Amino acid sequence: MAKILTLPDSHTAPLTIRAKALVFHDPQSRLLLDHVERLARSDATVLVTGETGTGKELIARHIHATSGRAGPFVAVNCGAFSETLIDAELFGHEAGAFTGASHARAGWFESANGGTLFLDEIGDLPMALQVKLLRVLQERQVVRLGSRRPIPLDVRLVAATNIDLARAVAAQHFRADLYYRLSVAGVRLPALHARQADILPLAEHFIGVYCNRLGIRTIPLSHDAGDALRRYSWPGNIRELENVIHYALIVCAGDEIQASDLKLVPLLPPVDRRAGAASPEPAPGYGGYRPPVAEAASPPSAPVPAADARSRLPAVFDELLREGGDGLFDAVERALVHAAFEHAQRNQVRSARALGVTRNMVRTLLKRHGLLAAGAIELDGEGESVDDAASAGSPFTLSAA
Numbered sequence: 001m002a003k004i005l006t007l008p009d010s011h012t013a014p015l016t017i018r019a020k021a022l023v024f025h026d027p028q029s030r031l032l033l034d035h036v037e038r039l040a041r042s043d044a045t046v047l048v049t050g051e052t053g054t055g056k057e058l059i060a061r062h063i064h065a066t067s068g069r070a071g072p073f074v075a076v077n078c079g080a081f082s083e084t085l086i087d088a089e090l091f092g093h094e095a096g097a098f099t100g101a102s103h104a105r106a107g108w109f110e111s112a113n114g115g116t117l118f119l120d121e122i123g124d125l126p127m128a129l130q131v132k133l134l135r136v137l138q139e140r141q142v143v144r145l146g147s148r149r150p151i152p153l154d155v156r157l158v159a160a161t162n163i164d165l166a167r168a169v170a171a172q173h174f175r176a177d178l179y180y181r182l183s184v185a186g187v188r189l190p191a192l193h194a195r196q197a198d199i200l201p202l203a204e205h206f207i208g209v210y211c212n213r214l215g216i217r218t219i220p221l222s223h224d225a226g227d228a229l230r231r232y233s234w235p236g237n238i239r240e241l242e243n244v245i246h247y248a249l250i251v252c253a254g255d256e257i258q259a260s261d262l263k264l265v266p267l268l269p270p271v272d273r274r275a276g277a278a279s280p281e282p283a284p285g286y287g288g289y290r291p292p293v294a295e296a297a298s299p300p301s302a303p304v305p306a307a308d309a310r311s312r313l314p315a316v317f318d319e320l321l322r323e324g325g326d327g328l329f330d331a332v333e334r335a336l337v338h339a340a341f342e343h344a345q346r347n348q349v350r351s352a353r354a355l356g357v358t359r360n361m362v363r364t365l366l367k368r369h370g371l372l373a374a375g376a377i378e379l380d381g382e383g384e385s386v387d388d389a390a391s392a393g394s395p396f397t398l399s400a401a
């Protein structure tokens with residue numbers, strides 16, 4: 001059974017709590033872990049939400065491991081089966097219940113008796129089975145397909161999803177009654193970029209795991225590599241970090257993992273600070289990320305009130321701003337506007353849509369950062385109108401909270 005190391009209250013140094021494979025170092029993460037363990041001690045059904053790769057299954061396993069339940073942990077991905085199959089697999093069937101059912105078979109609920117059933121991607125469960133699931137949860141008994149005999153159950157259900165179930169209810173893809181039943185006890189796992197203090201401890205943890213697996217001595221991160229990991233936005237969250245470290249250990253040729261060994265997917269194209277200059281090719285390795293190059297001699301235009309600009313940009317900038325001060329904010333804002341403008345082939349309307357701001361705001365920001373200075377071409381949209389709402393699918397909203 002996984003064991004949590006409890007830390008003395010007086011311990012002020014940053015600490016990593018390791019419980020089997022659990023790394024929770026960020027103060028917010030530790031609070032979350034406390035919450036999870038309190039829920040684990042109850043019998044409550046728990047809904048774990050969070051983006052892909054944030055550790056939902058790991059948390060479900062931890063809930064089981066710390067619940068004191070002696071039965072097994074049974075994990076099922078609801079999105080991986082057809083409706084007919086998942087019905088029979090979840091609730092079991094008697095012999096002859098349907099064509100091909102030559103033997104009676106216990107379903108996952110019965111298999112998890114005394115333990116925990118983890119239903120991953122619960123949002124993918126077909127509506128008809130949502131009704132059945134709700135009934136099983138309420139009555140604490142299951143009836144196999146082809147039978148009328150109720151089988152009593154003692155199963156703790158943990159469900160997980162990376163979609164917004166409330167929206168799925170609004171879109172009539174998910175039943176409201178099941179939603180309310182599942183949402184009583186919830187755990188929301190933050191995206192990795194919002195757990196800054198967890199990034200390096202997790203990276204070190206994965207270095208340990210994979211060096212062990214590869215049978216090599218531990219290779220530490222160089223300073224630059226650590227910096228790059230902290231600055232990256234991690235759209236694939238902890239799973240992506242794990243893969244990046246695994247790959248880096250395979251390609252690393254020296255005594256330390258270098259930034260160039262890290263295969264990070266670029267969120268932003270590289271930045272050229274000269275207005276109107278063509279974007280250079282991404283750097284090799286390190287996902288093409290480059291720090292902004294030194295300021296070139298393009299004259300700054302009339303500034304716009306910073307607060308105005310900030311209020312319209314995604315929340316991730318607020319985080320960067322808190323951490324890095326105005327200089328960092330400006331650099332990121334400029335990089336973003338420049339990237340969107342180049343990506344939209346200097347069409348202000350399309351840039352505005354990608355950024356989720358008005359066209360006037362794009363124009364103001366372009367001016368402010370000298371991107372409409374001499375040599376820059378200004379193309380307007382062909383009569384397209386833009387409203388203030390962020391456009392769906394904007395490539396620049398990936399890391400927004």
Ligand SMILES: Nc1ncnc2c1ncn2[C@@H]1O[C@H](COP(=O)(O)OP(=O)(O)OP(=O)(O)O)[C@@H](O)[C@H]1O
Pocket residue numbers: 021022023024050051052053054055056057058059120162202205238239242
């Ligand atoms: N706190 C953590 N400490 C150590 N490893 C972790 C932690 N959280 C997640 N991981 C690792 O990250 C990987 C992804 O975690 P997991 O599969 O639990 O994510 P998930 O949210 O269920 O993903 P998906 O939504 O894609 O199913 C796993 O290898 C897991 O062991």
